[in-house]
Amino acid sequence: MDxxxxxxxxxxxxxxxxxxxxxxxxxxxxxxxxxxxxxxGQMSKKAIDPAREKVARLIGASPEEVYFTSGxxxxxxxxxxxxxxxxxxxxxxxxxxxxxxxxVLDTCEQLRKMGGGLTVLPVDSxxxxxxxxxxxxxxxxxxLISVMHANNEIGTxxxxxxxxxxxxxxxxxxxxxxxxxxxxxxxxxxxxxxDLLSLSGHKLYGPKGVGxxxxxxxxxxxxxxxxxxxERKRRAGTENVPGIVGLGKAAExxxxxxxxxxxxxxxxxxxxxxxxxxxxxxxxxxxxxxQRLSNNLNISFAGVEGEAILLRLDxxxxxxxxxxxxTTGSLEPSHVLMAIGLKHEQTHGSVRxxxxxxxxxxxxxxxAKVMEKxxxxxxxxSPTYVxxxx
Ligand SMILES: Cc1ncc(COP(=O)(O)O)c(C=O)c1O
Numbered sequence: 182m183d184x185x186x187x188x189x190x191x192x193x194x195x196x197x198x199x200x201x202x203x204x205x206x207x208x209x210x211x212x213x214x215x216x217x218x219x220x221x222g223q224m225s226k227k228a229i230d231p232a233r234e235k236v237a238r239l240i241g242a243s244p245e246e247v248y249f250t251s252g253x254x255x256x257x258x259x260x261x262x263x264x265x266x267x268x269x270x271x272x273x274x275x276x277x278x279x280x281x282x283x284x285v286l287d288t289c290e291q292l293r294k295m296g297g298g299l300t301v302l303p304v305d306s307x308x309x310x311x312x313x314x315x316x317x318x319x320x321x322x323x324x325l326i327s328v329m330h331a332n333n334e335i336g337t338x339x340x341x342x343x344x345x346x347x348x349x350x351x352x353x354x355x356x357x358x359x360x361x362x363x364x365x366x367x368x369x370x371x372x373x374x375x376d377l378l379s380l381s382g383h384k385l386y387g388p389k390g391v392g393x394x395x396x397x398x399x400x401x402x403x404x405x406x407x408x409x410x411x412e413r414k415r416r417a418g419t420e421n422v423p424g425i426v427g428l429g430k431a432a433e434x435x436x437x438x439x440x441x442x443x444x445x446x447x448x449x450x451x452x453x454x455x456x457x458x459x460x461x462x463x464x465x466x467x468x469x470x471x472q473r474l475s476n477n478l479n480i481s482f483a484g485v486e487g488e489a490i491l492l493r494l495d496x497x498x499x500x501x502x503x504x505x506x507x508t509t510g511s512l513e514p515s516h517v518l519m520a521i522g523l524k525h526e527q528t529h530g531s532v533r534x535x536x537x538x539x540x541x542x543x544x545x546x547x548x549a550k551v552m553e554k555x556x557x558x559x560x561x562x563s564p565t566y567v568x569x570x571x
Contacts, residue, residue: 186499186544190384190476190537191333191361197386197538200430204388207423215420216409225422232429239432240359240378241369242395248412249425252392253360256379257284257327259394259416260356263402264325264377265292268354272322274298276353278310278339279520280332285358286516289327298322306522307469308337315344319351329358330373331366334517334533335468336477338366345374354400360384360392364435365474366443376400382424386538387431391424446536447475449545453534454478456549461556465571467518467531476536481523484566485530485559493555494532499548502533526565 187195196204207228213221215229230244237244250256265273277289279301286301293299300318304310310328319326326348331338341357348355356377359368364385370378378395382388396402396415408417435442458464463483482490487503494501503515518528534548560566 184498186548187539188534188536188544188548189500189502191336191474191533191535192502193383193389194386194537195539196383196388196427197431197434199434200387200427203430204423204427207426211422215422216411225420228422228426229420232425232432235429235432235436236380236393237395239368239436240363240380240395241371243398245413246370246395246398248394248396248416249420249428250392250394250416251390251421252383253282253358253379253381254284256381256392256394257282257356257358258288259405260377260379260396260402261285261288261325261327262292263405264354264356264400265297266403267401268324272298272320272324274300274320274323276300276302276315276318276323276326278302278304278328280304280308280334280337280517281327281329282333282358282360285327285329302328304337304520307472308332308335308467308517308521309469309472310339310344312340312343312347316347316351319347319353323351323353325354325356327356327358329360330362330368331359331474331477332468332517333361334515335479335521336361336474336535337469338362338472338474341373341375348376349374361474364432364439365476367439370395370397377402382428382431385431385435388424388427391421391428393428442538443475446540449536449540449542450476450478450534452542453545453549454480456545457552460549460553463566463568463571464556465527467521467523474535478534478536479531480534481518481527481531481571482556483527483530483568483571484563485556487529487531489559490532490552490555493559494548494551497547497551499551502535503529503531527571 211224215226233244354376357375360381363380376397381392467479514528
């Protein structure tokens with residue numbers, strides 16, 4: 182890590198040393214299967230419920246409403262498919278938004294192909310879902326509304342409590358993909374009026390390959406993974422005890438440090454935004470100016486390719502990300518940036534910086550300087566850059 186400036190915490194976070202230490206015990210001395218009756222197995226079993234309590238506390242849930250999964254994608258799949266399969270008697274219509282993570286969008290699309298109904302709501306130019314659109318989209322056969330808490334690319338935070346209230350009044354289950362907010366922003370399942378919520382360990386300084394789904398008591402959701410009786414017979418498979426212990430520890434630490442982290446990271450983010458906007462003309466902040474994750478900065482630069490910027494940043498030891506995903510050789514524009522109304526060419530000129538625990542003020546100064554040099558250099562070579570475009 183030495184010499185690296187890591188500014189891609191929305192992609193993943195490093196495992197904190199405190200988390201690693203607790204996990205190591207369950208990868209060495211206490212390696213037993215939590216289903217085994219002898220003491221070694223029971224040592225593993227005993228570690229699961231305290232971790233569940235810590236996760237529950239972080240999101241304002243009861244421990245019995247928290248189920249461990251393999252991560253955010255599985256939780257999203259479980260919430261959506263599990264509801265779809267459980268509620269066939271009521272209907273098959275799903276409502277979601279155009280800027281959801283693919284774990285939600287592709288799952289909904291798959292169910293549509295299997296005969297479901299699907300409404301994909303638009304967002305405004307800040308990436309906001311209009312609660313009135315949600316209300317108007319509800320039909321007698323609607324069984325689930327799935328709207329993310331904060332967007333992973335542009336950081337926009339949705340009016341979740343309001344959408345949840347609409348869902349509740351209509352008697353429709355409400356799922357929230359909170360993978361980007363849990364551990365980074367206050368999450369309270371009651372205040373949000375949600376029935377189902379997804380979270381992921383590796384976004385909050387826990388390990389990869391572990392996550393959780395919150396399921397409000399009484400919510401009808403079918404299990405997707407059948408086999409053993411783990412997770413109170415709701416999700417089969419030998420428990421990932423080191424992962425679960427790690428997620429629990431990460432949740433505990435995140436809860437204790439949440440306010441300070443928000444304050445620190447938003448100050449760094451605001452400083453970088455100011456420096457970039459001052460130094461680089463024709464730049465444009467993507468996402469909501471205030472209702473956004475405190476560590477997220479997504480910014481577009483006219484006339485340059487985000488990928489070209491990233492390669493140059495990488496040479497300087499800076500890890501950032503683009504708003505556009507490169508899939509198997511073809512440059513697909515980001516569905517999120519398209520949904521907020523950016524033109525095709527603008528979507529390619531965006532860079533996302535997401536701050537975290539390792540970042541300090543000196544990083545901001547360095548990154549701002551490198552960015553100014555990089556964008557200027559790329560614009561000199563750009564056949565498409567027209568000053569004053571944004
Ligand atoms: C909003 C959102 N949902 C779901 C996921 C998937 O989580 P996981 O990587 O744990 O499968 C991610 C990860 O990038 C995400 O940002």
